[in-house]
Amino acid sequence: MTATSPDSPDNPGSAVPLPSQYQPADIEGPLYERWVERGYFTADPTSDKPPFSLVLPPPNVTGNLHLGHALEQSMMDALTRRARMRGFDVLWLPGMDHASIAVQNLVERHLAETEGKGRFDYTREQFIEKAWEWKERYGGQILDQMRRLGDGVDWSRERFTMDEGLSRAVQTIFKNLYDDGLIYRAERIINWCPRDLTALSDIEVDHSDEAGELISIRYGDAAAGDESIVVATTRAETMLGDTAVAVHPDDDRYRHMIGKTVALPLTNRRIPIVADEHVDPAFGTGAVKVTPAHDPNDFEIGRRHDLPMLTIMDERGVITAPGPFAGVDRLEARFAIVAALREDGRIVEEKRPYVHSVGHCSRCDTVVEPRLSLQWWVRVEPLAKAAGEAVRDGRVVIEPASMAPRYFAWVDGLRDWCISRQLWWGHRIPVWYSPDGDDACFGPDETPPSGWTQDEDVLDTWFSSALWPFSTLGWPDDTAELRRYYPTTVLVTGYDILFFWVVRMMLFGLYANRDRGSVDAVPFRTVLLHGLVRDSSGKKMSKSRGNVVDPLLWMDAYGADAVRLSLLLGANPGADQAVNEEWVVGARNFCTKLWNATRFAQLNGASVSGEVPTGLSGADAWILSRLNAVIAEADALYERFEFAKIADLLYHFAWDEVCDWYVELAKITLAGDTAPATRRVLGEVLDTLLRLLHPMIPYVTEALWTALTGGESVVIADWPHDDTGRHDPVATAEVLAVQEVVGEVRRFRSDQGVKPSQRVPARITGAAAGESAVRSLLRLDTPGTDFTVTAALTTPGGVLIELDLSSAIDVVAERGRLLKDLAAARKELEVNSAKLANEAFTSKAPDAVIAKVRDRLDAAEADIARIEAALSALERAPRAE
């Protein structure tokens, strides 16, 4: 911190001159620490302010900040900072997820590298201890990165999904669900990762289309008198586990074979031919091999026909079926079996290329193996029904609404959720087994009888994340936090984890909090979904593409505010956004602009206290009028979470109106009699603007606001409220007229190559209030005795400007421009008079539209007249050569 730094704690309550240059790195770090120390971000459950609460989607403990986090957190920070300024007691609760399978994989890799050992070289307890060590040492980097971004989270309430309290919540809800019959254990086909040696839920499996081979194999042994039947498969190795061939019951080709048996090639095991509606007669040969233990469809067929379920490979995907293939890996076995079949002459069509969808473990990318296995499940149907209703009846609002169909598609089609994982890092399933094979679920305050052993499995990571909005507030206890902050006000997250996370919080939130009544059982009142951050050409960022941007590098180069603003400028509801460094540069430039505008105000003695005087100059009244409108607009946009539009609105108001027009106009009045009023208005405008921008760019606004106002912190300043008394149509019209005249003359000068600095005598008629401003901005002199009109310009507002350029003007260029304008005006006249002449239009269009057309017609006529006048004046001008 430098001696001149505006945030120097040595100067509370007094304005300090700003350094002449904006250096984000100099201001950001110290400010954040000060905010935290002063407790600005700490929620107060005893407060009499209304609550505003949200939970941070807990990043993986292994995580690092990426641009998606930066966007999400910028949105949450803007919402909470604004809420705080509006007088809410804000709780933004941070924390991390233990990320069961991801951490276990990382720890395994870490141990392999550092100690050269595998997972099973440790006991369960040893491994878990290693995982905690790893978590303490390497985890949680993202929290420091969040501080860097400026997130106003309540660090005193930080949580971790494996904390004691949260673990208690997990065990409690498990027990409740178990007792209610909503958790059960069953043997089914599940997704199995042969590398991680665990079950996976459906959404932990990524499908991708891959080129494979569809191989047709003739089943049946002619020597044994079988009629042959041809089946097609992409997974020949599962043949070893076939226990039937299925055909459609109405398929005439095979009807006569139903109930007979055929010999399975290679093993000669005899299997029945069964009829099942599931079979599509039009696909392939219309006959399907059935492997109930290794395919979900076949499992169902097997159940319907009471077929044996033959497991033919172990948990690592190695063939266990007796015979020549035993001990061979599943993928090698496929080739070996195809080779054997080929030798046997059983392959009918060989190597027919076939693209099909193959499931991969979302963590390690290993091809998933459907596997018959005993797992724990959540019975989802009753929970999902409630989750659907809560959104349908509006207790929970999804923003943007266009995302709701995705939610319903998921909730309405949800299948039972496999929650057990054969891992060690995570919440262990709270079910114990007696030596005699009895089992029982125990809650956190219960002690299982001695001699009972606990289930070996842990819960899916998403099980504990699903409790996040209330487990973090102390559930199942009836805490002050839970009573005050649940339901949370809003959940901000990406649409990509709507299914993973949002739906599950709905399921468990509604269930766990059902005693609170249907309205207050919901985990959040609004779900705000943002899009994905993509690279500059709209491509998804991924390590393999090499286009991942580290937000910290951008923060180093341009400041956290610039990164936040550039992301918010692109944050249209629910839509993905492409970002690149140039935009961050642009956002940084905006911060610099603000810096300089505030310096200008400071250098000119802007004042921020006392009533704003009445009887203001046109410019002063106009900018207050605009400021008021901008506040109202920003408020309306915040209600709709339109971050991009809010950012755009404030960006353009600050730059185009305040800096480009108001500051320039103020330079004039600051030199005159009304300087005190302008100083006050200048202070009012900057003070308010900085407060409006603070939620989005907290650092620079804090530095500037404290320097300008001498206030303690903009973080705890009031959010501006609009004051309709400041609307001033007269001043607005006046400034508009000035802008028209100035624009017209500037364009003329530019076209004519007249230097902006060159002083030009001019006569202005028709401009009532703004003439002196126009003269000053344009460096126009009052006409002398030798005044000669060499050019005449008019504006749509009817102001005439006659200029003495004291030299010949480029008549050809000016006439060209005027003729272009004339043509446009005539076209306008034509279009609008045609409309008014059209009876269909005048009889059906609304009056307001017709009135507008009339106005435009009148304006076009006036334009034509003034342009023609200017043209004839041009003819009298001295000729340029």
Next chain:
RNA sequence: GGGCGCUUAGCUCAGCGGAAGAGCACUCGGUUUACACCCGAGCGGUCACUGGUUCGAUCCCAGUAGCGCCCACCA
């Protein structure tokens, strides 16, 4: 296979029934009570295509063509 969405200026995107917009890029000019990370002036678009509805369509409807995402027990 099902569902959703997109196609607007060179690029990234707003607008979604009544005069085509922004940022960046580009061109020209510029040391003026802050700011060259700046100021001023410009250039740039049959709003994917074809039909329809309407007094009026970038906007609504239907179809076509590209592109993207999500879901799915495609043997």
